[in-house]
Amino acid sequence: MSTAPNVVLVIPCYNEARRIDLHAFKRALDAFPWLQLLFVDDGSTDETKALLERFSNAQPRARVLVLPTNKGKGEAVRLGLLEGANNSDICGFWDADLAAPLSELPQLLQVLTSTDGIEWVWGIRLRALGRTIERGYVRHYLGRLFATTSSLALGISAYDTQCGAKLFRSNDLLRAVISEPFTSSWLFDVEMLTRALDLRPNLMKSSMNTMIYEQPLQHWSHKDGSKVRATDFVAALLQLIAIKSRRAGTAVTINVNYAASIERPLSDEQ
Numbered sequence: 001m002s003t004a005p006n007v008v009l010v011i012p013c014y015n016e017a018r019r020i021d022l023h024a025f026k027r028a029l030d031a032f033p034w035l036q037l038l039f040v041d042d043g044s045t046d047e048t049k050a051l052l053e054r055f056s057n058a059q060p061r062a063r064v065l066v067l068p069t070n071k072g073k074g075e076a077v078r079l080g081l082l083e084g085a086n087n088s089d090i091c092g093f094w095d096a097d098l099a100a101p102l103s104e105l106p107q108l109l110q111v112l113t114s115t116d117g118i119e120w121v122w123g124i125r126l127r128a129l130g131r132t133i134e135r136g137y138v139r140h141y142l143g144r145l146f147a148t149t150s151s152l153a154l155g156i157s158a159y160d161t162q163c164g165a166k167l168f169r170s171n172d173l174l175r176a177v178i179s180e181p182f183t184s185s186w187l188f189d190v191e192m193l194t195r196a197l198d199l200r201p202n203l204m205k206s207s208m209n210t211m212i213y214e215q216p217l218q219h220w221s222h223k224d225g226s227k228v229r230a231t232d233f234v235a236a237l238l239q240l241i242a243i244k245s246r247r248a249g250t251a252v253t254i255n256v257n258y259a260a261s262i263e264r265p266l267s268d269e270q
Contacts, residue, residue, distance in 0.1 A: 004034040009105070012042055013042060019097060028102040040067065042076040043067050043068060072186075089169070090112060090168065100165040108167050119168065120212045121166070122167075124160035
């Protein structure tokens with residue numbers, strides 16, 4: 001893009017009053033003039049909604065979408081992206097706890113805006129020399145086990161589908177992928193991948209990297225207060241089976257005439 005893109009970042013929030021760092025979000029708005037924040041209060045029962053509304057009232061480039069009842073992370077992200085995709089060149093979502101600091105945002109944006117054919121950029125937690133990825137060993141290895149299982153089950157080779165730092169081009173593909181609620185509230189990232197494949201039947205597994213880029217994060221640190229428990233990995237495996245079964249039965253029904261709107265079909269040769 002010849003000019004700075006307009007970026008809307010969706011922040012799903014549920015009972016985050018005690019740990020959300022609004023000062024960090026304010027610093028990001030000051031540092032990145034192209035950034036807009038869309039907080040989604042997912043039916044919080046604490047002071048989250050009031051805190052977010054006070055913050056957005058003081059920040060012209062911050063808004064709050066309030067859900068009257070708790071819908072789950074997947075639906076909060078989906079509704080936020082639906083709104084963000086209509087008001088941006090690029091939209092995405094970021095975990096409210098800032099396990100991935102917002103200083104990681106520019107490198108994801110750089111990949112998306114400077115690489116032809118890339119439509120989605122996903123941050124991944126790759127432990128390597130020169131990077132600071134602070135994650136408990138149990139969570140790390142359970143995460144690797146789940147990533148491997150999902151890759152084998154769905155035939156999609158992705159290193160880390162569940163990292164909460166993702167950007168998307170605000171185009172017809174994204175709007176189609178998020179046009180209907182997800183089967184799983186926690187594995188919606190995986191569903192987004194499978195829906196993209198269903199919507200672009202000529203996009204073969206071997207060429208997924210022509211559309212999606214996994215960008216290793218420089219910094220990621222587990223935050224106390226996470227609502228994900230170790231036992232949720234068992235539930236995640238059951239949800240993965242449900243996603244696979246639904247996809248094997250019938251393709252996701254999308255009420256969007258997407259086929260006619262594809263600008264640049266992808267094939268194995270691209």
